Each structure stands twice: as structure tokens, then as C-alpha cells.
Amino acid sequence: MKLKINIGKRLLTTSVCLAACLFLMQTTAFAQDTTAAAKDAVIPAKAKPVKNTFQSIWIIDNQTVMVPVKGTFEMDIQHRFGTVNNGYSDFWGLYASSNIRIGVDYAPINNLYLGLGFEKYNEIWDGSAKYALIKQTRGISPVSITYYGNLSLDTRKDPTNSLFTHYTDRILSFNEIIIARKFSDKFSVQISPSITHQNAVPGYLTKNDSTGRTIFEEMKHDHFAISVAGRYKLGDATALLIDYDQPLTKEPTNNPNPNLSFGFEFSTSGHTFQLFMGNYSLLNPGKNALFNTNNPFDYTQTGGTKVKGGKFLIGFNITRLWN
């Protein structure tokens, strides 16, 4: 069913405006940094990249710009409960069917982080690589830029090939560039444009006769999206988190919904614990970008049917670092 999201254009405009604002602020801040650097010119100390733009490699449903130091080993446990809409009957989703991902990551060299994980829903294995390309440094770069790529494999049993015609149909790739700036000790923001590629999309024949055949593809193979996320530290170990994901590609049908998530982060020397509410129920960035059915806002479908939004769910991320 084709969805007509009335506020889609508005959200897209908002996202683009936010991105533009961030870039403008970055330019301004760069100028300020340069001035500050000139004032401090008497100190011979070499400028160092800013630290801890974010505390964890996760900001709710997205990767942050952070890449831990060489030799770090990490374990991630992520949980997404059911939507809160059923209320008391499933205790606001806490007793509904939940989705789980357990993953591990390792930094073999500086600036590179490799990950492997398994998600309960659709039995998805994912492998990821993250590389810090540029680090925010006074007088050198106003932003940090990190590349993140994730390749996932749907390993559900399909003996009759009813789900996947070819083995490669199980593969989904997600690539993004994360641009972040730490504005102060307390406040950091990042913007992440991404592209998700699916090898196979559902479709059907609209014409199949002697003159040829035409296939209608329900979705495009490449899907663009953008995410904006921010952290505000309340103390040395506690922070507020917010994350918004906006699909950009207009799909022929099955348009995915945006995601709005917000919550708290609690940190210790070796752990971070994030507790939040959001709309993404899946635990793979590509799958979320393509198939999110929970909308934070009310919207109207193509046929004029009004659909209520507010489909939030509770989730948490726990990370354990060994370094």
C-alpha cells in the first residue's frame, strides 16, 4: 500500500535545514577556533582531537562518530520491547515479543572498529566496519567524520525458496557517513546521511504478453535516509539522548516511516547503559531504514485513510568495554 506521508516534505525540509544550520555553525565555530588558536599561539602544545564527542558507539538506534582506541573489545546487548500501545495488557510492551541483538566489536588498529552481531528477528547476522576519517581538532577540522558500513545476512530457513530466489537476496548493505561536532563539554550533535541497498525487491508483472513484459517493483533497490542525533550531558556519567531518522527516497509502495527516539545514557568506566523510547523495533540499520512500520506522527495514506502515530516502544542498549 502506497503511503502518503503529509508531513514528509516538511520533515525533509526540517532535516535539510538542520544539516545546513550545523554546517553553518561548524564554519562559524571553525573561525572562532582559529581565533582562539591564534590567541594561544604562545603555547607550543600541538592541538589534539577533541575527546568523547559521544560516550558510546551507539546513540539509541544509530552508530555515533566514536571509534574506541586500538585493542578495545566490546560486547553489546540491545533489546527492543513491543510498542506501548496495548497498555496494561502487555505492560506497555515490556511483556510483548521483543527483539534482541548481541554483538561484539574489536579495534585491531587505531581508528578502525570491526563488529559482528546476531539479531533475533529474521535471524540476521551482521558484520560492520567503522573508520574515523577526520577528528575534530582546533584549527584543523571543525567536525569529526567517520565512515560506517554494515553488511547483513538474513539466515532464516527457506527450503522451498519462497522467501529468497537467490542466496544473494538475503544480503543487505548499509553505508553511511557520520559528521559530528562537539560544541561544548556537554553538547554534541551528529548528522548521518546513509544509503541502504537491497539486492532483491518484491514486485509483480503488470504486462506479460507477446509484446514483452513489464515488472512493477514495489521498492527501489537503493534507499537514502538521513539521521540527526544529539547528546546533552547532565553530569559526568549521565546524559540526555535524542535521535531522529528521516527516509529520503520516495518508494513506489511500502514507504518506511521516520523514527524519533529519546532517552537517557548512564556511563561507568567500562559500561554504558542507554534507556529510551523510539519507533525502530529492528536492530539492523539497513532494515530499520527500509522497513520501519512504526510512525511517531499521525499520517494519511494514499487512499485518504488516516493512521494514528505514536507507535513508540521501550528499548535499551548495554555496552561493556574491555580495554
Next chain:
Amino acid sequence: MKTKKHIKMKSKLTLATSLIALSIMSFAFTSIVQKTKPWPVPEKNAKTPNPVKADKESLATGKSLWNLHCASCHGKTGLGDGSKAAQLKTQPQDLTTSSLQSQSDGSLFYKISEGRDDMPSFKKKISDPEDLWSVVNYMRTLKKS
């Protein structure tokens, strides 16, 4: 007869209680011995001067890192009374005492960096040495006045 039996039982109980008390005390003394186990620092490290000036910025960095990495065991004010202290095999060092504060910056840096037993190594957790020096600077503010 009944009274005699009662007295006999009572003396057995006293003996058992004393034995338990003795074993607890022996464990307690063991932990005291562990607590004071010497921690030698190579002379070169002990004599390394602190390159980071204890200014406002350094102390703020040190305090922030202290609260995140150290306070759970050593306590907010460095008394060794953090919330995790009771679970450790060794009692975290009281950092406010003059015996600790008389150690050189280089010695404290070495101990934080390398770690020992329950005390983890922080050279990767706090990967910038300047930040470790800032923690040392902040530790100086914990000294009992």
C-alpha cells in the same frame, strides 16, 4: 543433669563462636596485609615530572574522569568508600592521607596507568597521557586539609 547438659552445650557454642570470630579476624588481618602490600615504582617513572599545569581546565578534566572512572571504588572524595569498594578483594586506597599525598606525581601516574590486582590499568581507558596527569592533579585536591 539437664543443667549440666545445658552448660556443656553452652561451652561448645562459645568455642564454636570463638573459632568463627578467630577465622573472621584472620581474614580481616589478611586483607589488612594485602592493603598495605608495597607497590614499588621504577625510579625513572617516579621522577617523571608532571607536564600538565594544575589549572582550572586540567582540574575540570581530572574531576570529570575521576567521577566516571575512579569514584565507584575510591569514593567521590577519595576516602576509598565508593559503592563498589565492598565487593573488591582489596580495600581501595584512601587517597586523602598524607602517606599517599607525599608520593610523587610520577608515582601516582605510574600506578593509575599500570594498575595492579583490583586496580585496573587506565592507559587504554584514558588513552591520552595528559588526561591521566589531569587525574593526578585532581587527586591532589583530595588531600585532607
